Amino acid sequence: MASRARKLDKSVHSAGQTAFCELMEKARKSAGLTQQELAKRLHKPQSFVAKYEGGERRVDVVEFIEICKAIEADLRAPVHGDLGFRLEGTTVSGG
Numbered sequence: 226m227a228s229r230a231r232k233l234d235k236s237v238h239s240a241g242q243t244a245f246c247e248l249m250e251k252a253r254k255s256a257g258l259t260q261q262e263l264a265k266r267l268h269k270p271q272s273f274v275a276k277y278e279g280g281e282r283r284v285d286v287v288e289f290i291e292i293c294k295a296i297e298a299d300l301r302a303p304v305h306g307d308l309g310f311r312l313e314g315t316t317v318s319g320g
Contacts, residue, residue: 243280249292250278256296266295 253263253274260274267273276282284292293300 246280252298
C-alpha cells in the first residue's frame with residue numbers, strides 16, 4: 226500500500242506564530258523569570274522553554290495554560306488580545 230503524504234501548513238513559521246513566541250518570551254521576562262526558572266516551575270527541561278520561545282515547537286492548549294499559571298499571567302488576557310502588554314506593530318489574528 227502506498228503511503229499518502231499530506232502537505233502540512235508551516236504555521237510554526239507564520240507571522241502569527243512568531244508574534245506568539247515573542248509574546249510568550251516577553252511575558253516570561255515580565256514575570257522576572259529566566260528560562261531555567263520557568264522550566265523548573267513547569268517540571269520541564271530548559272530546552273522546552275527555549276524551543277517554544279524560539280519557534281522550534283508549538284505549545285498546545287494544556288501547555289499554554291500551565292505556562293500562564295507558572296508566570297502568573299491572566300489566562301483571559303490572550304482572548305482579549307494580549308498578555309498584559311503589546312508588541313509594537315504586531316497584530317495576532319486567528320484564521
